[in-house]
Amino acid sequence: MSQVEVGKPVPDFTLPATGGVELRLSDLLGSQHLVLYFYPRDDTPGCTTEGRDFTEHYARLTEAGATVLGISRDGIRSHERFKDKYGFPFQLLSDEQETVCELFGVMKQKTMYGKPVRGIERSTFLVDRDGILRHEWRKVKVPGHVEQVLAALKTL
Template identity: 60%
Template sequence: MSQVKVGKKVPDFKLPATGDQEISLKDLKGHKLVLYFYPKDNTPGCTTEGQDFRDNMRKFISHNAVILGVSRDSIQSHEKFKDKQCFPFELLSDSEEELCRMFDVLKEKNMYGKKVMGIERSTFLIDETGVLRQEWRKVKVDGHVAEVLEAVKSI
């Protein structure tokens, strides 16, 4: 069950991030935040999604938006993924699944005939005051970043 609801303040969180940092929601106050959850570093869909955010980064910055990617991968894995793809934004490691549970993005998936829990590709837009303004669940990568950018422009 999600602890976040559109129109309500998102509880503060703090997670380890690339660049040898810890990032919390309160650190980002005054900025819009695009928080995107993705299943796994270096997989085709996750790479394409990250590249789309990377390629549109200037547009997001011009609208006072910060982008953060989140998966359960380790910081070491994130650092390699970020470097390989030249991502200009940080990746958060949610190995304890704290943020995944808060945003209710862990779903049962079928992998090679086995049922496993994995991250359902999802994106959340949080405004400058920490209020969740929009959410996208079961995201399809094609066209998604453009849709998020339009939402960022509208708030």
Template identity: 60%
Template sequence: MPLVIGESLPPVSLPATGDKTIHLPDCRGQVLVLYFYPRDDTPGCTQEGQDFRDHFAAFQAKNALILGVSRDSVKKHEKFKSKYEFPFDLLADEEETLCNVFDIVKPKNMYGKQVRGIERSTFIFDKEGILRYEWRKVKVPDHVQTVLAALDKLA
């Protein structure tokens, strides 16, 4: 069963950029915006990361921590983060541990082939670590504004 609205942050730790390991329950005390994306350095994923980067000050003003998650390695994340100057960390979920908690790895068609990939999704946890908002099958345009509007409702 995937995590649903009203449930707590899962007790998952993942390697992240900046030579860190992030234990999700340690994020309590601030709002957490957890966004999942398919792959580093692809057009949609780059645009989404840039949108979060370009609105980073607005998220900070709302005491919100942004974390991006994909199945790419920390090494790939470091290059992606550096190339686009993302001011937030990216988590490497190579074993799909966190992806499975949210049930976001789905069958997709790529060039006529069936593949498994991350369904672009965003989740907001409140300061107590409770899931309050979720967006699945995210379309990148205007998504960050939608997330910011939801943060206003949390305040």
């Protein structure tokens, strides 16, 4: 599967999600835009801050016609604990096999404690109602990021 490109359709995918369901991209299209945010790990400081920012602005995001979904390589049980602990109003998807992470090109070599590790580069993607990738943010810095997503939503 090749990587996604802005202005082109996002290939269909299915991932397990919190709440004991599987979500298929094609089932979500039509009535809402999708905000897909990829984050490195559940319940870590930066990922918690990012999830809380999306939660804080959740009403504005949904009013702008978007569904928010968080994606990481953590398993569903970890996602359920993370979601419950912070009261996230959106679903978290598990990509333990890294297939969707690879599709979106978010798997990168990083350095942790001086050692190379492979992990998710914090990234967000805005997919319109028709399944076309409209915006991407890579190497996301959390402060102010959700406002950038909201501004992009208003252009759709």
